[in-house]
Amino acid sequence: MTVERWGVHELTLTGPADGNPFADVEFRVAYRYRNRVLTVDGFYDGDGVYRARFSPDREGEWSYLTSSSAPELDGHRGTLLCIPPGPGNHGPVGVRGAHHFAYADGSRYDCIGTTCYHWTYQSKDLQELTLASLRSAPFDKVRMCLLPTDGMRPERTPFAGSTPGSVDVSRFDPSFFREFEARVADLLALGIQADLILFHPYDRGVWGFDRMTAAEDAAYLRYVVARLAAYRNVWWSLSNEYDFNREKTIADWDRLLQLVQRYDPYQRLRSIHNGTKMYEVFTPYDFGKPCITHQSVQHWDGAEVAAWRACLKPVVIDEIGYEGNAGRRWGNLTADEMVHRFWQGMSLGGYVGHGESFVDRETRAWISVGGRLYGESPARIAFLRSVFAELPRLGDGEVDASRxxxxxxxxxxxxxxxxxxxxxxxxxxxxxxxxxxxxxxxxxxxxxxxxxxxxxxxxxxxxxxx
Amino acid sequence: MTVERWGVHELTLTGPADGNPFADVEFRVAYRYRNRVLTVDGFYDGDGVYRARFSPDREGEWSYLTSSSAPELDGHRGTLLCIPPGPGNHGPVGVRGAHHFAYADGSRYDCIGTTCYHWTYQSKDLQELTLASLRSAPFDKVRMCLLPTDGMRPERTPFAGSTPGSVDVSRFDPSFFREFEARVADLLALGIQADLILFHPYDRGVWGFDRMTAAEDAAYLRYVVARLAAYRNVWWSLSNEYDFNREKTIADWDRLLQLVQRYDPYQRLRSIHNGTKMYEVFTPYDFGKPCITHQSVQHWDGAEVAAWRACLKPVVIDEIGYEGNAGRRWGNLTADEMVHRFWQGMSLGGYVGHGESFVDRETRAWISVGGRLYGESPARIAFLRSVFAELPRLGDGEVDASRxxxxxxxxxxxxxxxxxxxxxxxxxxxxxxxxxxxxxxxxxxxxxxxxxxxxxxxxxxxxxxx
Structure with a gap:
């Protein structure tokens, strides 16, 4: 059995299907390369099937050994051969120096993202259209939510049951995740990072996903990490606009971030995104905390990057306002203004994310559902990307000011x-x-x-x- | 002898020419219409000539009686007949309601001004060009300085002597004033208010006009008011960017504003203009003081008008940034941004002033020297003016929100x-x-x-x- 370096190896076993396997069965796999051991959580995928996903970061032979509370899943051994990465596989993105990013193989990663919060919740046709749009767009990261909003009535959610009020948060819906994972893999094939938003405040108690117990939150995060962490393009955004969720405190977010940090054997990039109204004082999460790898900021002013760089982590303004014609101020920027903010933030050594919110077009707002891009900013952002790609840089990713x-x-x-x-x-x-x-x-x-x-x-x- | 209502009547007498007539001779004239008496200061105009200027505000027969410390000027009596105003003479501008302006005859005054600080200090040709530009521009007020800056070396200043270090601030230069007054009259003929800036901080001690004694300041203000107050288009702007003058305190400005208030029999509009850097906190003079008739603001954000209207005096953002290509932020706005700020401020019930600072054109920066207008904003401001002129208004000048x-x-x-x-x-x-x-x-x-x-x-x- 072979797997590319930074690819995904999947181990499949059968085990107990009765009771609540999501909650009742412990299942882990320890992968060993020489004296390096990475232990991953397996997950229940329904119908008595258990899987573990692993992404090796060293080439050569790895051995594995399963351990489980269920005898059928315990004590399985095997080996896999990790071969060199294929074309286009540069490994996961990590932090480079204080303020920049790079792929694991050292190649450049630009971090010019966009946002399509619920594109994976749309019809198959619309999802394909979104992927086609991304194929010719200049974006290398997509922010996207796992959980639906209060107003959505999707066929599936991460949890069992699809109607508010009748959802069982102690069970997950493997079908939801299989579809979701396929989309993460589609993005990977396009060379796009999936910045996965694990919580958001737009539930308002309707589904109840914004006010689960600590144990339910932990089980959810553990299951999500077990299924998704092996995809090398995954980033963890603990919450969107965390400060708009009145049900959770900073201490809660600390704890949940630390859980992800503990569950994730690869230490994928982790942050949390503020929602403080853009025209009020900006009081972000303390990005200096060790559970945070980069600053995921919402703010309208790219000029503030200079100040935020005082915290020695990359500054990513994931929401700086959106090109479009929405009624709300965050969503009706002209292309001129949107691109102005990009240049402002990026020329100061930060990164800026795109979004589009034309509310009266065929496929509605890109930031919500994906679909087609209607604005003028993507072409200008592609141009910006090409300019920044050519800048000479120092080892820490900073532009080489001497050259x-x-x-x-x-x-x-x-x-x-x-x-x-x-x-x-x-x-x-x-x-x-x-x-x-x-x-x-x-x-x-x-x-x-x-x-x-x-x-x-x-x-x-x-x-x-x- | 006849004079239009709100026109200028000038009385000329001869008196002592020896000593320092500017300082030594008291000369006043009391004008009486029925039981209404207005007393004006006369002024020495050089070569033994003394004048007094008077602008009657009632039609009918006025009598006058001079009084002076010099016997030749004392006790002269006479009459003048005040006739109805001629075409285009609407009287002086005054405050209407809390936040607006109107001419004395009740006709609309829009208060869309511009700035040409030292246009009267330029060559005659350039002054004529400025007047020609103003004739086809949409502006009804010009901010302009009486005093030169540190770097200027004009032939004349308001004071005797034309070289820094050899100026005698106890004597005035009547020729300077005659030329200056001719320009104020030229503006009047164009229907443009002359917002006269009496002090400014751009002297930096070179001429010393920014650090005269209290007595010298008072004599200067008294002479200026005696010569100029009778022109119905005169406004008093006590200082430009007063807070940049470290030689004077708020108490000094209070006193000087009160002096102008006392000297000026017509109570022309009075204000003082802040210079606090536009991107810092705005800490204006307390415009609530009785010596202030309107708020003469420097600030980049027209949206602040809503807050400033809490002070029940008209808000005039005399400096909101200038269209142009200067190196400094205040002087390189696009026409789009300049006009945007106009609409923002004016639609909130304030007034906004224009300025232009193209530094590489034939006649250099309009705000400094006048000359030609090169920008795109004047045409758009003319359009704005026409829109605001058509709005239905209530008695206090507010837009009639019911209509x-x-x-x-x-x-x-x-x-x-x-x-x-x-x-x-x-x-x-x-x-x-x-x-x-x-x-x-x-x-x-x-x-x-x-x-x-x-x-x-x-x-x-x-x-x-x-």
Whole structure:
């Protein structure tokens, strides 16, 4: 049996189907490579079938040994051969330096995401359309929810039973997860990270998923991690807009984040996303806590990245406002404004996420259901991505300031910009028009304290290279 | 001798030319209409000539009687006949209700101003060009300084002597004032208010005009008021960016404002303009003080008008940022952003001032020297002016909300807006595109709680009328 490095190996066994196997049966598998051991939780997949998923991070022979409270599942042994990763498999994304990301094989990861909260809850046709849209979009991460909102009436949820009031949160719905996992795998095939939102406040007690007991929360997280952690494109977003959930405290979120940290043998990226109203004071979760790997921020102002970098973890503004025509302020930005915020946040060394909320188009709001992209910002974000991809970087992922200067001029139109260039050889500059999507060389070369003329036009970037 | 109501009557006498007539000679004239007496300060105009200027506010026969410390100027009597105002003479502008303005004859005054700080200090040709630009521009007020900045080396200043270090602040330069007054009269002929800035902090001790003694300040203000108060288009702006002058305290500004209040028999509009950096907390002069007639604000955010209206005086954002391409943030707004701020502030019941700062054009920055207007905002502000001019208003100048709804949608692009219309007959709506300068009727009529669809486009206004 072979598996790619960072691929998924699945072990299938049969065991007890009576009682509540989700709650009653303990089932774990210890994988060993030389003296390295990773222990994963298995999970009950219905109909007496138990599975364990494992993603090896070393090439060579791994052995495994199962342990279980059920004798049928206990004491199984075997080996698997981990072979080199196939084309396009760069491993999981991790943190690089203080403020950046990279794939496990060292290749660049740009972290330019988008949001489609409930795209996996839509019709099969719409899900395929979303995937087709993502295929030609510039996004490498999708934020998506496991749990439905109060107003949704889906065929399936993660839990057994599909009507509010008759859901049994002590049992899971394996069919829901099989479909969900298939979508995570579809994203993986597209090279897209699945930023999985485990809780959200939009339940308001209707399903009750926002106010389960501590034990129910823990069982849910353990089951989700057991099923999904092996997919190398999975990130954990403990909650969306956690501060809008009045049923849970910061101590609860701490505990739940620590549970995910404990359950997940791969230590996939973990964060939690604030919902404090964008025009009020921003009081985020303390991203300095060890259970957090990166700052998943909601804020409208990309210029704040400079301040948030004081916390030495990557800054990802997952919600900075959405292009569209929704009634609410978060969802009716022009493309100009949306892309302006991207350039602002990213030129300061942060990452910014896209969203789109055209409420009157055929497939409705992208952020909710996926479907088609109607806005003008994706093309401009693709251009931004290509500019950032070419910047010379240091080992920690920071732009190499000795070789490259990137100055975003914003929504203003100064006739010149004054720069203090680092000593050494002169720089040559390009003028990047983030709206016209053009890159034009600036005449001459510059060094030291210099003044570079600009056309009177907003949304420009000066890029200097040696 | 006849003079129009609100026109200027000038009395000329000869008197002592020796010593320092500016300081040594007291000369006042009491004008009487029935039992109404207005006493004005005369002023020394050089070469033994003394003048007094008077602007009658009642039609009919006025008598006058001079009094002076110099016998030649004392005890002169005479009469003048005040006749009805000529065409275009609506009298001075005053406050209407709590938050608005009107001319003395009751006609509408829109208060859409601009700034040309030192246009009267430029060459005659450039001054003529400024007047020509103003003739076709939509502005009804100009902010302008009496005193030069540290870097200027004009032929004349208000004081005797034209080189820093050799100026005698106990004597004035009548030639300077004659030229300046001619420009105030030129503005009057164009129907434009002259918002005269009496002090500013851009001297930095070079001329010393920012750090004169209390007696010197008082003599300066008295002379300026004696010469200029009779022009009905004069407003007093005690200082520009007063808080940037470290040589004076709030108590000093209080005293100087009170002096102007005492010297000026007509009680022309009086305010003082803050300079607190636009992106810091805004801590204005207490505009509630009785020496203040209106709030002359510097702030970048028109949305703040709603808060400032808590002080029951008109809100005039004289500096909200300038269209242009200056290096500093205050001077490189796009036309879109400039006009956006106008609509924001004015639709909340405030007034907003224009400025332009293109630093690389033939006549340089309009805000400093006047000259030509290069921006796109004046045409859009003319359109805005025409929209506001048509709004039905109540006696206190407020838009009549029972007959008219004006909803500015800002730089966002919602697909619909929800309104709660006042009870009664339905409203019909027009969609105003503040950038395309079009007004398009919206189909249907609306009443009560309603939802009006909008095109996905920023910078729109909905205007509803019955």
């Amino acid at each position: 490259c200067v990137l100055q975003y001029l914003g929504d203003r139109q100064p006739s010149a910009v004054e720069l203090d260039l680092p000593p050494g050889d002169p720089f040559r500059f390009d003028l990047i028009d983030t709206r016209a999507l053009t890159i034009t060389p600036v005449a001459g070369s510059y060094s030291g304290s210099c003044r570079i003329p600009l056309p009177t036009h907003p949304y420009l970037v000066l890029r200097g290279t040696r | 008219c709804v004006l909803q500015y949608l800002g730089d966002r692009q919602p697909s619909a807006v929800e309104l709660d219309l006042p009870p009664g007959d339905p409203f019909r709506f027009d969609l105003i595109d503040t950038r395309a300068l079009t007004i398009t009727p919206v189909a249907g009529s609306y009443s009560g709680s309603c939802r009006i669809p909008l095109p996905t486009h920023p910078y729109l206004v909905l205007r509803g009328t019955r």
